[in-house]
Amino acid sequence: MSNTCAPASPPPPLARRAAPPVSRDSSSTPLARVIWRLSGLNLALVCGVMVLLFVVSERWWIGSAITFLPRLPWGLPAVVLGLAGWWCHRPSLWVNAVALGLVLGPIMELRVPGLLQAPGTVPPAPGRDTLRVVSCNVQAYRPHFAEVLSEVARYRPDVVMLQEAFGDHPLLDEFLPDWHRLHHNTYWIASRYPLRLLAECQSEVFERVAGIVVELQTPVGPVVVANIHQMTARRGLVEINKSTLLRGEAARLADEFRQWREIEAAEIRAVVDAHRGERPLIVAGDFNTPTSSHVFQQVWGDLQSAFDVAGCGYGYTAPCRPIRFWLTNVPWARIDHILCSSEFGIVRCQVGRGNGSDHRVVAAELRR
Incomplete structure (x- = not known):
């Protein structure tokens, strides 16, 4: 009787590790970052308009011009950026909501x-x-x-x-x-x-x-x-x-x-x-x-x-x-x-x- 041993079976191949899922967080896209920065800049601009209206007022010619020009257009950037933020950067919605509220409230001199x-x-x-x-x-x-x-x-x-x-x-x-x-x-x-x-x-x-x-x-x-x-x-x-x-x-x-x-x-x-x-x-x-x-x-x-x-x-x-x-x-x-x-x-x-x-x-x- 032959005493030869059967060859050992090869080890099972190593299981392939699953590739990590691709992040679909649109808030990290370049466009989202641009919207976030523009929203912050617009809020700063709205605050600057308030200072010109209620602190500087007509003491400076730029304050005079802002005092007598229509004030509703100051809210348009917040509306546009808010719509864009809803699509690709939800956190910026709050920033634009604050900016729009400042325009519709104090800047336009709402009385309640x-x-x-x-x-x-x-x-x-x-x-x-x-x-x-x-x-x-x-x-x-x-x-x-x-x-x-x-x-x-x-x-x-x-x-x-x-x-x-x-x-x-x-x-x-x-x-x-x-x-x-x-x-x-x-x-x-x-x-x-x-x-x-x-x-x-x-x-x-x-x-x-x-x-x-x-x-x-x-x-x-x-x-x-x-x-x-x-x-x-x-x-x-x-x-x-x-x-x-x-x-x-x-x-x-x-x-x-x-x-x-x-x-x-x-x-x-x-x-x-x-x-x-x-x-x-x-x-x-x-x-x-x-x-x-x-x-x-x-x-x-x-x-x-x-x-x-x-x-x-x-x-x-x-x-x-x-x-x-x-x-x-x-x-x-x-x-x-x-x-x-x-x-x-x-x-x-x-x-x-x-x-x-x-x-x-x-x-x-x-x-x-």
Whole structure:
């Protein structure tokens, strides 16, 4: 018998290790990293815009330009980057949500105190302690003055103030015929209560009448009312163009005009204070500046702004006319205001929706 051994069987081959799975995390792609960095830069830009608006304000010509330009476009990068982040980098959604919230909130000057009151609510009948004030820059009665007056009447006012009421208009004679009325220069006031002219506000720097001051004899005592129209900032901003930038004169020209506007505002306030005495005060009209501007704050900041206290939403009042690269009848600036002294409480403030003028109607109910 043979004792030869059978050859040993070869060892089984080593099991192949499974290859590690390929990462499908899109947040590590070059595009995702770009979106993340751009989102951070955009948030920093939005914060910088807030500083320019509320700290620098009109003290620098770039701050002036941002103050009066539409503010909604500052939110567009956050929307675009947010949509891109949803596709390839979800963490960037939060950054863009914060940036968009800052634009829609503080940058666009959203006001929320009146949110509890439904829009379009019919105001209560006027009482002895309330005073309804309505103001509008009627832009020389163009384009649809009848529409303006119709909207004014819907607020059932006690006092109506119009600016840029150049000359006579047949509808003015028919509007509120039994009221006490005064038409001085380009300012028109009508009141349920007796009124008398106290002074006109002369602007020496612009050589024009910038407002009038009257006294109303209301059931709760005399009230001083000023109907004003400050100079537009647009005339200074148009000096910022390619030619002046190349010559290095843009900043000087814009700053010079801003200083003239400050002087005029101080002149108006000096006349108002000189004739007010100890009586309650209401100031209304076209201020041609938002309440966030330092030009407004340093002259009128001690008074209550009716929309800031009791308004709802953005309350933009101008411009309503066709503007290049912007929607018609979609204003972007709140430059028309109703202000009052601390003797008044502000019940509500509303901005009209009609487009009978380049400026929207502003209405406030005040209570003593």
